[in-house]
Amino acid sequence: MSSITVASEADQAVGRFGGYGGRYVPESLIPACQAVADAFAQAWADPGFRGSLARLLSVYAGRPTPLTPALRLSAELGVTVLLKREDLTHTGSHKINNVMGQAMLARRMGRTRLIAETGAGMHGVATATAGALLGLPVKVFMGERDVERQAHNVFRMRLLGAEVVPVATGSRTLKDATSAAMRDWVADADEAYYCVGSVIGPHPYPTMVREFQRVIGDEARRQCATELPAAVPDYVVACVGGGSNAAGTFAGFVDTDAKLVGVEAEGGSGAANGEIGVLHGFQSLFLQDEHGQIREAHSIAAGLDYPGVGPEHAYLRDLGRARYVTVADAEAIAAAVRLARTEGIPPAIESAHALAWVIDAAGTSVLPSGSTVLVTLSGRGDKDLTTLMTEAEL
Template sequence: MPTLSVHQKPATGRFGDFGGRFVPESLVPACDALAAAFHEAWTDPAFRAELDELLEVYAGRPTPLTPARTLSARLGVELLLKREDLAHTGSHKINNVLGQALLARRMGKHRIIAETGAGQHGVAAATAAALLGLECTVYMGERDIERQQLNVLRMTTLGATVVPVTTGSRTLKDATNEAMRAWVADVDGAHFLLGSVGGPHPYPTMVRELQSVIGNEARTQSPYVPDVVVACVGGGSNAAGTFAGFIDTTARLVGIEAAGGAAMTDGSPGVVHGARSMVLQDAEGQVAEAESIAAGLDYPGIGPEHAFLGATGRAEYYAVTDDEVVAAVRRLARAEGIICALESAHAVAWVLREAGGPLLPTGSRVVLTLSGRGDKDMATLGAVA
């Protein structure tokens, strides 16, 4: 059975045929310095202790593993929800940004640059910057700004500068492009605080390690090794962090994409944002546009480690439609009193659809990561009522 790569100082950042580093020459030294700095910090007990303390007393970890008793009874499966929606700022994003912000300060950077789609990563980045006394600039697609006004207000209230991106599809892909350009322009003074397990090495490994707290906690909290571990996937940081806790068990690992952005099922190998992975692209190799009701999954690629896990068969990837996602938000809310983010609802929708069938037989024991809360999506849900 394949295992997740262990971060090592001379690591290449490759996951089989995927990963690597495809960046302008001007960024190679910055990536090398970041890889070395992360290795040094991750093996430093003082750094780990400071991060662990912040995760506990500031971010509110550990998050609970909540039995979904009503849905379990109705579906005929035993469903446990890993509640990242209860972490500070309302999603799993805080785990990664606290670690990267501490690393940025350790490296002597005075400013962080971030990209965001649904705004949850932007809010978390702005939060960590405020806490640690760093400047923060967040790039966000104009279309996402329109549908995530609450998170834009949260970011500006925290002191961040939100830069609208008006090129391309005006969503997460284009925001990431602009954030990387801004990093090139200020590579000495700024740290690019990437929110997902994509991008050039060392980001996929670093972000997965910082998010592995999700899976490690869930494995400890679960009364058994589940049959299935499921999480939504855009770039895939919450899923990578969840899977990390169960990779060496018999649990099936299942990632759920948006039907309009399903890189694993509709994509092909290619390069996007500095890494080789599975990418939505046209016949000429140009990156195609993704579509999803969930701004955080409106992305044409997937993290290279996910591409590797899918290629080797260790993880499975499926897609659900926007209609299934909206129905899943409402069903979870009315059955369990939990309003989850549209992103998280992709995982819920798959369980609702497959429970009792060959992919999720009756009696299956399931751990599902709720990556975020749904406050930010109320206007979108209201518009499709």
């Protein structure tokens, strides 16, 4: 298997992961997508660009993030749990890795403003942060429901100078925010750069976002080599909405014997329960009704409130290289509380889904006692305190 992905280089060049991916956009957006693809290919082959990005992620975003042994939780579960701490980056989530890369690319392309969609608000915050740092105006589209439940992050975006546009259509969540952002991009593709927040969208975004996020998996691979006798963990686990933190984490281990597990929200399980369809410019697995219409997703975690999954995840599922499972809202809340009380680390509710699966599976044939498990903490729990105050039984 390739150290980058199990998809062939030829497939990657046209944005395909087996039968998934592609570029399903209006003709007016084809040149814009191709411009991004060409610019990314040139930038990623340029040691100067990659060196500048690596330095920015180091001195500004706080990389590398540590690999923290969850000692008390491990003792309780009978498995060794290692936490990849993306919650400790500047802005508080893995989103900054991708956004800094795309914002630098936008400036390299001569684009004058950034567009973004956001669900939990962390991608919006990261984009607003990059815009402030690089002097680029930012417009963030966010579903009205998410604006209400993530008011803390809405204020952070506005504090950083971004314009936040509430989206009142459809389910008023991430799916509708993404649609609105794409419409805005269509109207101003020559000047605006659409900074996609996950491994979704038309080619080259799924591949490009994965490559910007693979810093998570590459770091974790090196860190595990010094922490573990076997050099790699038995299991690598991450939450999946669109799937960028999982894609970045899996990229570091896809060529090993580690078992890859993506954990979705029970009400947003595109990989586990979806069918082939097209949305937001790419073909993948989506929740659909009997007529093939996209069904609304639901999750207590706004960042997992998406009806589909990135095309590479769909491909990894079909190959059997990664397993995708679901966790209910209540299980995620309980896991967030448990990590806070055992390790002093309140995670984002998105990340708590990954933890919940580990907690439930530990000691069973699915996750045997004595196993080593790497869990990516994609974000910190500050943004979810209002939800936890309402939902957690303390």
